[in-house]
Amino acid sequence: MRQLTLSLITLLIALAGAGQIVIATLHRSMQETIGEDMAVLVQSHAAALDQQIERTRQILQGIADNAPERAFENPDQAQAYLTHYAPLLALFDLGLYMANPDEIILGAQLRDMQQARKRIGGKTSASDLNWRAREQRRTLISQPYASPSCDGCPAIAMVTPVFHADGRFLGYVAGALRLDGENMLAAINDVRVGKTGYLYLITRERTMIMHPDPRRIMKPATRPGQNQLLDKAITEGFEGHGQTINSLGVPMILGVHYLKSTGWLLAANYPLADAEAPFEVVKTRTYLLLAVIGILMAAALGLIFRRKRHTTAGSL
CATH class of the missing domain: 3.30.450.20 (PAS domain)
Incomplete structure (x- = not known):
């Protein structure tokens, strides 16, 4: 009986350890995938805006040339x-x-x-x-x-x-x-990231140019120190993705990319809670699966020990 108990404890510890490794790996992989998707999103929209601004510039140049x-x-x-x-x-x-x-x-x-x-x-x-x-x-x-x-x-x-x-x-x-009309920013003004994420556009001086909340437009986006990853983008020219806390104290996955034509910064905010909601479902299902596997293996191990005990008793 003691041997069975030790075997069951060892089995459960091994399953729990394996489960933690699997879940941690899935978590890192999902975070990295979401971050890379965010970086690609802002980069592609920034490139599209640059193209549109360049076409507009060429049109004005044509008027001047003629x-x-x-x-x-x-x-x-x-x-x-x-x-x-x-x-x-x-x-x-x-x-x-x-x-x-x-x-x-x-x-x-x-x-x-x-x-x-x-x-x-x-x-x-x-x-x-x-x-x-x-x-x-x-x-x-x-x-x-x-x-x-x-x-x-x-x-x-x-x-x-x-x-x-x-x-x-x-x-x-x-x-x-x-900038809020149907020309320059119309293509990205209604873009949503997941269910509640969004794009916004600011200058290097932190003036908000585009935001889903019209009350924030043409006002300071953040103060230095309120959003560390955004600070890094503004002060160091960082482009890419990472986790941060926004000016309202909400954990976010942030993707940032500069417009080459104007020096403005296009950013994508994705609330961390929303981004990780699918992972929570996966994590719960993984734990349930491991629990079922643990129960089945414990039952199988118990059956093996009972048969072994009966065989030993019969041989006596």
Whole structure:
């Protein structure tokens, strides 16, 4: 009897140890798989956004390249030229503009042309961006800003400097577009990670550009120290995935990737509890399976010992 008890204890310990190893291995494998999927998700969406921003930049560059020289001197010609591009307001939904070297707006194409006429003759509001674009001789994208044209919605401006073939600076062509509309971020705005996970987009300065909660847009995303993995991405340029605690104190699996075109950071949040819910089911079933195996093996071991005992007694 003592030998049977020791055998059963040894068997149960071995099963428990094997079960822990199997469950721990499954847990690590599942976490790594989810993390890698998160990294691929943000990387692919970041690449798609980069492509879309580049296409938008090329469209604005095309408008600038085809602009007649006199349009940067004559408001009527500037307005007539921009009128041809009215269909592009589906993309540049906050307007297209032409300005002379002194940053005086000569032409404006808006959905509300009454407002457009009011802008003509005024000065552009992006002097620093204009200066940098002129110095670098290329299209530049502004930092996101709260646009008064759409009650504070997140927006960006693109500015293209225009030069004559002989090198003379002619002026600027600019386009403005909202980030919460049906153009730039529409493709990722409704993406969900699992049941309750989501994507969000922030600047290096921690300004929230896109988030499922509209109350957080154009406000600080986090303070330093609130989300260590996000801090690492912002301060060290980290890209990839890992576990973290978000600014609300919720454990998350976080995937992060930078947009090459703007330097913005696209992130995917997946609540750890939701991510591991399938694993909890697997773990419970594994324990049940091991319990059944343990019971069957104990019964088999008991039967073997009883037969052995009867055989020994019969031989006496």
